[in-house]
Amino acid sequence: NAGVTQTPKFQVLKTGQSMTLQCAQDMNHNSMYWYRQDPGMGLRLIYYSASEGTTDKGEVPNGYNVSRLNKREFSLRLESAAPSQTSVYFCASSYTPTGELFFGEGSRLTVL
Amino acid sequence: AQRVTQPEKLLSVFKGAPVELKCNYSYSGSPELFWYVQYSRQRLQLLLRHISRESIKGFTADLNKGETSFHLKKPFAQEEDSAMYYCALSPVSGNTGKLIFGQGTTLQVKP
Numbered sequence: 001n002a003g004v005t006q007t008p009k010f011q012v013l014k015t016g017q018s019m020t021l022q023c024a025q026d027m028n029h030n031s032m033y034w035y036r037q038d039p040g041m042g043l044r045l046i047y048y049s050a051s052e053g054t055t056d057k058g059e060v061p062n063g064y065n066v067s068r069l070n071k072r073e074f075s076l077r078l079e080s081a082a083p084s085q086t087s088v089y090f091c092a093s094s095y096t097p098t099g100e101l102f103f104g105e106g107s108r109l110t111v112l
Numbered sequence: 113a114q115r116v117t118q119p120e121k122l123l124s125v126f127k128g129a130p131v132e133l134k135c136n137y138s139y140s141g142s143p144e145l146f147w148y149v150q151y152s153r154q155r156l157q158l159l160l161r162h163i164s165r166e167s168i169k170g171f172t173a174d175l176n177k178g179e180t181s182f183h184l185k186k187p188f189a190q191e192e193d194s195a196m197y198y199c200a201l202s203p204v205s206g207n208t209g210k211l212i213f214g215q216g217t218t219l220q221v222k223p
Contacts, residue, residue: 003155004155033210035213040121040215041215042116042118042198042213042214042215042216043156043198043200043211043213044213045210045211045212048210058210059212090156092156100158101148101158101211102155102157103155103156103157104155105155106155
């Protein structure tokens, strides 16, 4: 039982490149989330998916797109990376919208 | 604006001393508040939520609506309590995954 798994764990991109962060959970959770963590700013919600087939914007969605591929997987895409997107990205899931959040280990992205 | 403020970046105490990690929030409705913790080389995890009114690992937190605070307390700190602590608020009733986090406080418990 791996919980929430994120790939890759580390990535370096050049400005303008695209990439997708993958997230999968094996806990049969319905809700999934993407957060970013920046020094001195805590975690901020980028996008979330309350249930399979739905996605919605969080606090800082600009520059990102998401896909809820199925119940297990929720990916985050950067179409044209910018240095301001250098951050640590966390995926999380919960069984219900009111349930405890379970986090992945994080993905550290650097955009040069 | 909805906001969570943790005024201390770093809190350093000796083992056995009392600990209070401060959290203040700004929210116009009835908030749901949480403390999450990240130990070294571990994932961020829920420590406690105010509606459960539990004591977890000796920590308690009381919601004070008058002072808009949700401070985390422990009477006697242990070295294993050293970690990063985040206070978080859920601004949408019924969806606790949409959290607003504070900046985090690193708790360092010295032997």
